Amino acid sequence: MARTMTIPQQTAGDEAGSGARKNRLSREVVLAAALKLVDDEGLEALTMRRLGQALHRDPMGLYRYAANRAALLDGVTELVLDELAIFGDDPDWQGQLRRIAHDLRLLALRHPNVVPLLVTRPLSTPLGLRPLGTLRPLEQILGLLIDAGFTASNALHVYRAYYGFLYGHILNELQEFIVDPDENEALLRLGLHRLPPKEFPRLRALAAELADYDGAAELDEGITILLSGLSAHLAAPLIKKV
Amino acid sequence: MARTMTIPQQTAGDEAGSGARKNRLSREVVLAAALKLVDDEGLEALTMRRLGQALHRDPMGLYRYAANRAALLDGVTELVLDELAIFGDDPDWQGQLRRIAHDLRLLALRHPNVVPLLVTRPLSTPLGLRPLGTLRPLEQILGLLIDAGFTASNALHVYRAYYGFLYGHILNELQEFIVDPDENEALLRLGLHRLPPKEFPRLRALAAELADYDGAAELDEGITILLSGLSAHLAAPLIKKV
DNA sequence: CGCCTAAAATCTACAATGTAGACATGCCGG
DNA sequence: CCGGCATGTCTACATTGTAGATTTTAGGCG
Incomplete structure (x- = not known):
């Protein structure tokens, strides 16, 4: 793998x-x-x-x-x-999903210029005609979930929610962190300073907060929320796990 | 608006x-x-x-x-x-977020070719230098959340989780629904049929499920999960914050 | 009315791109 | 040695964004 x-x-x-x-x-x-x-x-x-x-x-x-x-x-x-490495045989599916999320995040940070490809290429290619390497994660995660006890249908739903959130987070994080690491904060604040204060009061007030963004923590939080939510809504094998 | x-x-x-x-x-x-x-x-x-x-x-x-x-x-x-219309004065922030999510989804379906721009243009422009029209939703949603009782910092977190999930969902949905509505299902199945059965058993088994995708329902579910999760994790004004 | 200046519209030109098609050149079995 | 095929190489062309020159238009002023 x-x-x-x-x-x-x-x-x-x-x-x-x-x-x-x-x-x-x-x-x-x-x-x-x-x-x-x-x-x-x-x-x-x-x-x-x-x-x-x-x-x-x-x-x-x-x-x-x-x-x-x-x-x-x-x-x-x-x-x-x-x-991206995915191990389909891990019984701790939640831990596995969490790890994959962090791995994918790091991968995106390693190749930020590729992210636009990652998200837009599939938009112009029917699912079945995509490069196999692109579909493999999907298949493997489905396997992971099904092995964990989800029905195929529910596994698909979980996958969608999970990957949706994951891609969304990556887009968010890459947007806020400028690629150029030097003048990052300066540019950011300068940019924000350019905004008309009456129209964008909260955004400007959050400048400091925006400057230090702990992507990993935020992602982890989100995954936690999502997983607990999913466990509650779908007949989840969460309980069976222990 | x-x-x-x-x-x-x-x-x-x-x-x-x-x-x-x-x-x-x-x-x-x-x-x-x-x-x-x-x-x-x-x-x-x-x-x-x-x-x-x-x-x-x-x-x-x-x-x-x-x-x-x-x-x-x-x-x-x-x-x-x-x-996209956002009303900052609605006290029912959850309902408002839910409505905005659906509106944005419909907007994406109305302009699928613009979605790549929506998600990739911000990647190449520092936040502060983006077109104002692009930042307005962010500001307005922050306002909505802050008015609802969130701290500014938490509002930002909620916004990120929310928009992240939302964009992720849109990307997901647009990927699975081919633009051309006619040969949609045929192409989909044909495409899937091309996949090697040993390598992609679950994906192929889910062909039918993939074919009829109720994006609105899935989005709504996701939002529900997310909102309840957020309410639980952040001191949320949902349960009437002190 | 006639002219003069500034702005707006248009033309020409150029460098860069993806890619088709013709051409050359190597390699390998008979 | 020699044909043939794979594999490189060259030239050519249509299309792109856009700089700069040139023309056309609009409007004020004597």
């Missing part, structure tokens, strides 16, 4: 690229390079030409590993989601 | 464009046309040239109403969010 794959060997070998030509290309290498590009310089930096020059290859050659740019993006999201 | 603006008069009148030249342009008209374009043909159809020809104007002229394409996108999200 847990693949946690890292970039094979020569991650960058950027400009010098003396003898980098030789080594055979593979889908994994291409995707890894693409991911690195996105992580380092943002989504719009991932162009065929730039990726080609990062790999010291002709841009056209990349079409052998991804049918087009969209497929490349899908590949990147798949690669990132592969970093 | 609720503006629900439509394009003034001549919505399309494409090539003929007899006397359409006359009427003065305005930011609202431009944004409305842009929104229509996105609604009708998707995000990537919104190019300067296409928008220009939809308005029978030179594409360059549009830069008078939006500094660049990104600003145009921001304008569209602002316009869409303007459709």
